[in-house]
Amino acid sequence: MRAGEDSPAAESLALRTLxxxxxxxxxxxxxxxVVLLGPLPLVFTALRDTGARPGSALIVWAVLGVAVYPALVVIGRWYVVRAERNERDTADLAERA
Known part of the structure; x- marks a missing residue:
């Protein structure tokens, strides 16, 4: 086998690990x-009728329209960074093998 050429077994193991x-x-x-955003419908259901209290409907829409997105962005960014790190680590492992 030539230098720099990976064996199929090492590539297969690296791919399975990734x-x-x-x-x-x-x-x-x-x-x-699911843990952070899943309970929101239950919380909104537990609130009193939004038609009876004018401010409660605004709170529900503010939570759904504004407060949820930072959680989605943070979790999404964390996921992308970790996924790229996993790929980089696997590529480094495959090169060493």
Whole structure:
């Protein structure tokens, strides 16, 4: 085998490791979204009738329209950074093998 040429077994192992790490990361990010944003419908259901109190409808829409997006952006950014790190680490591991 020539220098710099990876064996198929090492490439296969690196690919399986990457897929496993990316799956775990995706499940973790999805779990965070479910835990943080999933209870919102229950909270809104527990509120009194929004028609009876004029300010409560504004609060619901403010939470849905404004407060949810920073959580989505932060979790999305965290996911992308970690996914790129996983790919970089796997590429480094494959090069060393």
């Amino acid at each position: 897929i496993r790490r990316q799956l775990r990361l995706g499940l973790l990010a999805s779990g965070l979204l």
